[in-house]
Amino acid sequence: MRKIKKQKIYLLALLLPFIIFVIGFEIGPLVAMIKNSFYADDGITVTINQYITIFKSKFYLSGIKNSLIISLVSAVISVTVAVIAAYSFTKFSSKIQNRLLMIANMTSNFEGIPLSFSYIILLGNNGLFTLLFAQLGWDLFADFNLYSWTGLILVYVYFQIPLAVMLIYPSYQGIKKQWKEASSLLGGSKASFWFRIGIPVLLPSIVGTFTILFANAMGAYATAYALVGSNYNLMSLQIASLVASDVTLKPQLGSALGVLLASTMILAMWFNERMMRRIRRDLR
Amino acid sequence: MSYVTIDQVTKSYDNQVVLENISLTLKKGEFATLLGQSGCGKSTLLRSIAGLEGVNVGSILIDGKDITNLSPRQREVGMVFQSYALFPNMNVFDNIAYGLKMKKVKNIKSRVNKMIELVDLIGKEESYPHQLSGGQQQRVALARALVMEPKVLLLDEPLSALDAKIRKSLQKELKRIQKELDITTIFVTHDQEEAMTMSDRIFVMNKGKVVQSGAPSEIYTTPANTFVAKFIGNYNVYSMEVFHKLVRSSELKGDEVAIRPEVLQLVSPGEDCPDLQENWGIKGVIKDVTMTGNVLRYEVEADDSYFHVDYLHHRGLMFEQGSRVQIIVPKKECIVL
Numbered sequence: 001m002r003k004i005k006k007q008k009i010y011l012l013a014l015l016l017p018f019i020i021f022v023i024g025f026e027i028g029p030l031v032a033m034i035k036n037s038f039y040a041d042d043g044i045t046v047t048i049n050q051y052i053t054i055f056k057s058k059f060y061l062s063g064i065k066n067s068l069i070i071s072l073v074s075a076v077i078s079v080t081v082a083v084i085a086a087y088s089f090t091k092f093s094s095k096i097q098n099r100l101l102m103i104a105n106m107t108s109n110f111e112g113i114p115l116s117f118s119y120i121i122l123l124g125n126n127g128l129f130t131l132l133f134a135q136l137g138w139d140l141f142a143d144f145n146l147y148s149w150t151g152l153i154l155v156y157v158y159f160q161i162p163l164a165v166m167l168i169y170p171s172y173q174g175i176k177k178q179w180k181e182a183s184s185l186l187g188g189s190k191a192s193f194w195f196r197i198g199i200p201v202l203l204p205s206i207v208g209t210f211t212i213l214f215a216n217a218m219g220a221y222a223t224a225y226a227l228v229g230s231n232y233n234l235m236s237l238q239i240a241s242l243v244a245s246d247v248t249l250k251p252q253l254g255s256a257l258g259v260l261l262a263s264t265m266i267l268a269m270w271f272n273e274r275m276m277r278r279i280r281r282d283l284r
Numbered sequence: 285m286s287y288v289t290i291d292q293v294t295k296s297y298d299n300q301v302v303l304e305n306i307s308l309t310l311k312k313g314e315f316a317t318l319l320g321q322s323g324c325g326k327s328t329l330l331r332s333i334a335g336l337e338g339v340n341v342g343s344i345l346i347d348g349k350d351i352t353n354l355s356p357r358q359r360e361v362g363m364v365f366q367s368y369a370l371f372p373n374m375n376v377f378d379n380i381a382y383g384l385k386m387k388k389v390k391n392i393k394s395r396v397n398k399m400i401e402l403v404d405l406i407g408k409e410e411s412y413p414h415q416l417s418g419g420q421q422q423r424v425a426l427a428r429a430l431v432m433e434p435k436v437l438l439l440d441e442p443l444s445a446l447d448a449k450i451r452k453s454l455q456k457e458l459k460r461i462q463k464e465l466d467i468t469t470i471f472v473t474h475d476q477e478e479a480m481t482m483s484d485r486i487f488v489m490n491k492g493k494v495v496q497s498g499a500p501s502e503i504y505t506t507p508a509n510t511f512v513a514k515f516i517g518n519y520n521v522y523s524m525e526v527f528h529k530l531v532r533s534s535e536l537k538g539d540e541v542a543i544r545p546e547v548l549q550l551v552s553p554g555e556d557c558p559d560l561q562e563n564w565g566i567k568g569v570i571k572d573v574t575m576t577g578n579v580l581r582y583e584v585e586a587d588d589s590y591f592h593v594d595y596l597h598h599r600g601l602m603f604e605q606g607s608r609v610q611i612i613v614p615k616k617e618c619i620v621l
Contacts, residue, residue: 178369181336184356185363186383186432196382200373282373282412 036255050256071217082164116226171205293342320489362429538620
């Protein structure tokens with residue numbers, strides 16, 4: 001008995017750095033953020049005015065709206081592409097599959113300022129391709145503006161797709177060949193297999209990936225900052241300017257926006273989970 | 285009139301022949317078993333009948349119709365897999381109803397309920413596969429195949445993932461349902477006891493060929509070659525030269541002799557050998573005794589050869605390890621191969 005107890009203490013001791021890390025870097029800042037959001041700009045008076053300010057301000061509301069739209073659109077595009085791409089991965093030999101995954105892994109980590117600069121160099125106003133296409137007389141990119149909403153979506157989708165592929169790919173391994181065979185013997189077509197069995201089985205993974213992509217896009221800061229600076233009104237850019245700006249520092253208001261950002265993510269997670277359970281009744 | 289005809293079917297993967305010139309016929313309502321060791325081609329043959337694998341040469345006919353080049357869903361065959369292959373996102377009812385929905389037939393509910401009753405799963409309609417035991421899952425898989433009223437039911441080692449007790453009861457159940465529906469069934473197994481219990485006819489396969497076919501008792505009592513003798517009945521098999529030395533007689537002619545372990549008798553060396561006209565007597569020593577429940581198996585050494593002798597397990601051991609004995613070999617039970 002004593003031996004077991006001692007062992008447990010050792011194990012708990014090993015866990016201690018992790019616990020300290022979680023409290024110090026995750027729970028601590030979260031609590032501080034929530035607490036700060038209920039203070040006035042002076043940092044002394046307790047109030048809900050920061051939230052009222054946000055909900056009354058067209059500027060902040062449009063920031064929230066823009067962030068929500070860009071996150072939803074980029075997540076939907078990325079998940080759709082990734083579902084098809086990950087499936088096509090499974091059709092290659094395992095050697096090629098490993099290579100493809102390696103590329104996906106690399107590109108999914110290629111984000112932030114380097115990614116934005118790559119895009120600026122290639123597709124910016126004086127970008128390589130922009131100039132090349134202009135020289136060749138192709139007006140393919142004539143109306144394309146990298147520093148716009150479309151440009152932002154393109155860049156977001158670029159790093160979201162490989163991440164989505166990496167997350168969805170393993171669940172294709174869970175689709176058993178015999179389900180397809182059973183379905184075809186019972187008169188089902190390929191489409192009916194995917195519609196009635198394949199996609200529902202993949203659904204938890206698709207929904208989970210969608211939630212991660214949505215959160216990833218909502219919180220993306222460096223990429224957007226490097227690309228559009230303050231020209232585009234996004235929640236993450238606003239929070240940054242409120243807590244780390246050279247001009248107006250309003251950390252309390254920034255915290256309130258941060259709480260709203262976190263709440264949308266939680267809401268999205270909850271909503272996705274509910275929708276999924278409606279379709280996959282066996283997971284209840 | 286044959287209902288299922290497999291005519292000179294050959295199949296190979298990467299220059300390796302998996303099925304070699306296989307021909308067999310089945311009557312309507314027959315329960316046939318493809319029996320063989322793993323890798324002998326039995327599952328490939330079954331999958332070829334289902335249309336899940338193509339064949340290089342030969343044809344497959346069901347009810348007079350050539351189905352060789354038809355897709356699985358056009359073949360009107362039902363199949364039950366070893367791993368059940370139930371759709372995990374559907375409950376029992378929906379799993380069974382899947383095929384009917386695909387065919388857009390009417391009165392799905394009553395047909396599914398009838399099947400649920402047949403496989404004794406009333407009350408489990410709303411359960412999902414992960415909530416069922418292995419035996420129950422296999423019943424669902426069976427119902428899902430049967431509800432389509434297939435012309436032929438294909439069973440690919442459907443009981444091998446189950447424990448012994450459930451396996452035995454499902455064997456009986458399967459046989460009952462097969463008789464009740466009078467459905468032509470092809471069953472694949474590597475278990476000779478299972479094949480014996482269930483089949484009207486057994487096709488023993490080895491290295492992509494059917495090496496013997498016949499009723500279970502026929503296969504068991506008159507194996508056509510050494511492989512069948514060893515695989516089917518744990519026969520004692522000896523080369524003729526060795527056998528001549530053992531019995532001190534060259535009465536039998538041929539290459540090999542096979543003797544079933546249960547036809548041999550053991551007597552004490554002092555006892556007389558019963559009727560020398562009908563039997564041979566071989567002196568030996570008991571090397572080992574193993575008990576498999578109702579059977580006692582003696583391993584007897586005689587002139588560097590070993591005999592397995594099976595006795596029903598009556599109370600107590602007849603002979604101890606190390607005892608000197610005489611093996612009585614009935615002449616008429618020696619099968620020359």
